[in-house]
């Protein structure tokens with residue numbers, strides 16, 4: 001017997017064995033309130049706001065954890081249940097700052113919404129102010145533990161999805177709160193700045209460091225030339241932040257909106273994503289032919305970079321030396337673009353719009369100043385840009401459509417798919433294939449590396465241009481070069497492959513790692529909520545974006561070709577090395 | 591992180607020894623923390639970092655455990671931990687005046703540690719010696735039938751221990 005029948009509030013429902021009451025109720029359209037429950041996490045059952053009456057059970061039971069059984073009778077809407085839920089919310093409010101009007105999460109807060117929905121009009125317990133210290137030192141993620149409701153969702157994502165484990169419950173009894181060891185700041189620990197804890201926090205206890213004021217000031221300063229770049233993932237998510245359905249593509253409205261905010265040039269990180277492919281693809285081929293360190297691992301994701309620096313410093317040699325597209329973009333803006341436009345780099349303010357909180361830390365790294373100027377001056381997340389657009393009163397949905405500015409706004413579909421897990425790999429394969437074989441790739445879609453599966457892999461056979469070249473790279477089979485690739489997203493999955501590299505079992509030459517689940521479209525700077533449901537919608541949108549582009553291979557990008565002709569010379573050339581490549585440092589683990 | 595390398599290094603050897611005695615398995619964490627704490631009645635940041643590294647578990651988990659159980663302290667404590675029973679029998683037989691006498695004699699409040707890290711004052715739940723209430727336990731030894739006058743005597747006994 002695979003299904004069971006149970007009755008919830010008088011309605012009979014049939015669900016698979018092993019379902020919970022919460023899931024069964026959802027099928028009936030009964031929305032049981034939850035707080036610690038998260039659709040992408042294991043069941044914690046700590047908040048108890050989901051309690052229901054189960055016939056035969058003396059005490060109320062948590063619907064999120066309670067398994068269904070044949071003939072079970074459940075009531076979700078009795079006076080006793082309503083009273084219990086309310087008491088639980090009131091107990092939380094009894095030490096929760098009554099701060100909604102000033103809070104980032106106002107109108108997008110699960111506690112606030114539940115208090116409203118459950119009709120909490122007064123709190124029957126005395127208010128106790130907790131006076132816990134704020135942690136505002138990190139350039140990426142800041143915390144106000146006074147607002148924490150101990151749901152443990154951030155603990156779950158930090159330990160179980162990211163395999164990092166910075167936050168956990170401390171103390172006991174009334175003093176229990178989720179925090180960092182010894183009340184250290186995240187900046188002092190081996191936090192990777194991924195911001196996944198922000199995405200799952202139901203309240204305003206964790207948030208990004210808000211840098212919008214710096215951008216407003218730059219836009220208002222007539223002596224500044226303010227240039228903006230937009231990451232691939234923004235075009236499929238900023239609409240969502242502004243109340244459009246998840247996965248709405250708004251590329252050409254985004255450009256209009258940025259111009260209306262007052263940016264002097266609206267450029268595209270997709271451009272430097274294409275450039276990254278030429279540099280990184282060349283680096284891979286060089287390592288393959290010259291016996292360099294393999295597998296080579298991608299380096300675009302700054303949360304991932306900080307992770308490997310703290311947790312696998314012995315493997316730093318495997319990282320591509322390429323800077324991330326954001327940083328390459330900044331370095332070129334302050335050199336190539338400044339020169340072309342005849343503007344003193346000193347007067348340029350480079351702002352980037354990123355789906356990512358770790359990008360804020362990356363932009364602050366002291367080594368990201370090779371041109372003599374800071375590559376990127378300010379990083380805003382998708383949420384912060386949404387905040388600015390709302391404040392400016394820009395009616396996003398009604399905007400006319402405009403193009404990016406040339407030349408650094410010109411890009412291909414390969415640049416766009418950087419926004420999804422597997423995209424960098426796919427873009428690289430499209431280019432490496434044609435560089436190695438000298439023939440046109442017929443099917444551009446590498447389906448094996450797409451989607452939300454944690455670890456993906458593919459084998460690509462490259463028929464070689466000349467047998468002679470082959471002697472160097474694949475002695476056993478001079479006619480083809482076989483490249484085995486792997487893709488991991490979320491650091492827990494990355495760990496699996498890193499352990500294989502450490503033990504020598506890794507059976508691949510090229511590895512793409514993205515720190516966040518789903519890649520950048522699921523980054524810690526994205527609209528809240530971001531669950532795997534929203535991630536899937538955005539992934540679909542980003543591959544549609546790719547399909548809709550006239551050019552879909554990075555090496556076909558005419559602006560990148562011109563950049564090499566006019567400025568860089570060739571991939572991995574002297575200028576590239578100075579401006580576009582970087583180095584890494586081992587960091588301690590705390 | 592703002593923690594001195596010397597502190598980390600000096601904790602390392604002792605912690606490694608203790609961990610290797612039990613094995614780096616999370617199920618032994620409570621016992622390991624107990625032994626690490628034995629030298630000075632408290633768990634320092636450096637010690638917990640080394641425990642986390644030696645056992646390959648997140649520092650946050652180790653710290654969470656260390657702050658959850660009342661037998662551990664992450665704040666420095668004295669060589670002698672004076673645990674004063676606050677249950678009803680001790681209360682009615684005058685524990686309050688005994689507490690005040692300890693606080694006065696040591697110049698600290700309940701929950702604090704003397705500057706020389708000799709004495710810490712803590713509350714405890716019932717010691718199970720209600721027949722001789724009010725009672726305190728100092729490290730492993732119980733002192734019963736206390737009055738404020740006897741406090742100095744008890745403290746001297748510790749000093750001469």
Ligand code: SF4
Pocket residue numbers: 096097098099100101103104105106107109110111112147203204205
């Ligand atoms: S976290 Fe939610 S309930 Fe708390 S102050 Fe912010 S909006 Fe209000």
Ligand code: SF4
Pocket residue numbers: 141157158162164165166167186190191192193194195196197198
């Ligand atoms: S930013 Fe990432 S690593 Fe840091 S505490 Fe949050 S989830 Fe953990």
Ligand code: SF4
Pocket residue numbers: 147148149150151152153154155178197200201202203205206
């Ligand atoms: S910080 Fe947020 S996610 Fe973490 S336990 Fe507190 S309320 Fe939950």
Ligand code: FES
Pocket residue numbers: 033034035036037044045046047048049050051062063064065
């Ligand atoms: S949602 Fe069920 S216990 Fe928290």
